[in-house]
Amino acid sequence: MSTPADHRSIVVGVDGTATALAAARWAGDLAARQCVPLVLLGVAPALDHPLTAVALAETDLLPELRAAAQRKVEEAFAAVRGDQPQAEIQRIVEAGIPARKLIERSAAARIVVLAAKPTDRFSTLLLGSTALVVANKATCPVAVWRGKTDHPLPDRRPVLVGVDGSPGSAAAIGEAFELASVLDVGVLALHAWNDPDLLQWTPVPDAWTTLAQREKALLSERLAGWSEKYPDVAVTKVVQKSLPAQSLLEHAEDAQMVLIGSRGHNRLTGLLVGSTSQNLLHHSPRPVVICREQ
CATH class of the missing domain: 3.40.50.12370 (Rossmann fold)
Structure with missing residues (x-):
């Protein structure tokens, strides 16, 4: 088995969906095998987001949305920890646009992982926007996770x-x-x-x-x-x-x-x-x- 060339982290985007949870478990397995940290990244809307600034300012939803993002990260943390008791896992919640935050993290990442929903097409938010933008602009390899959410971990196939x-x-x-x-x-x-x-x-x-x-x-x-x-x-x-x-x-x-x-x-x-x-x-x-x- 090879030895990692460096100790850069594996970064996975967490959004609370079943596919994102499966992607986090898959990424956690890779991180544990390569002896690198796993970063679980949740992104909450920010006041500078052009589509949400007015609504957030008027309703004071930002704290609630950040708390929701934190809960999703904690859920992913529990799932990965169940698979990898000894893995180094970092939990991060930031405000902003998901694609932009993942691209920023890619500069110091071994690989960036995000999930695709089974029904995604170009018109959907995740694959039509976030996944393609990250795949085009990240400075490290980008893994778009697809598969069965009840069996997400790597197996013996080539x-x-x-x-x-x-x-x-x-x-x-x-x-x-x-x-x-x-x-x-x-x-x-x-x-x-x-x-x-x-x-x-x-x-x-x-x-x-x-x-x-x-x-x-x-x-x-x-x-x-x-x-x-x-x-x-x-x-x-x-x-x-x-x-x-x-x-x-x-x-x-x-x-x-x-x-x-x-x-x-x-x-x-x-x-x-x-x-x-x-x-x-x-x-x-x-x-x-x-x-x-x-």
Whole structure:
């Protein structure tokens, strides 16, 4: 099992929902295994929030809302403490906007964890706003927890990582090996290729076989050195001619989490999270960890 490179904390957003409670327990397990502190962060509305300032000032609700946020943090603390009696757990309640507070905490975090509701879509508050904003702007990996709330803790299934040759993918590979080593499980490295230009060809005999061999060599090249660094981690390589999101969702059923890299800023939107990442954030049955080049 590997030794953490530093003692940065794992930060998890707490909002009182069942998925947030499950995310906190999942994050607590990772923190205990990596011997790093777990930060349970609750966020109460602030007077400077443009949509709530007048209402809060007139009704004097701020103390009550802060107390409610504190109760949610204490509930999460009790749940995590039940799983991890010896873990170092910090309870923090701040006033402000959840996405902004999580992004601020990401500067000193090992990973930021937040929950997605099973019915989330772009129009909902959590995944449509907080999760995407944090995934785009956090300076550390961001895990959006998805799964069954009654079985949130890591298990014996492998860690699935998407490999495409981008800098973000390289960061995801490193994170996947680290987490797999910590969890004492294997890595399932998936490279899906679907070059539209190739579809215009009329392949000569064995052309697709040759192309598949080329893609297998690319995957091996991207993974080179990681098995030497993490000799305790078994690696399974999969190469498919398919859309990346489709292949990752198919293999996610047999994995315990999915790691992918961000694809860099889109020139039109300025977003880091690409279409594959957004597809997984909305449809993956497992936690999705988005990584970018540091």
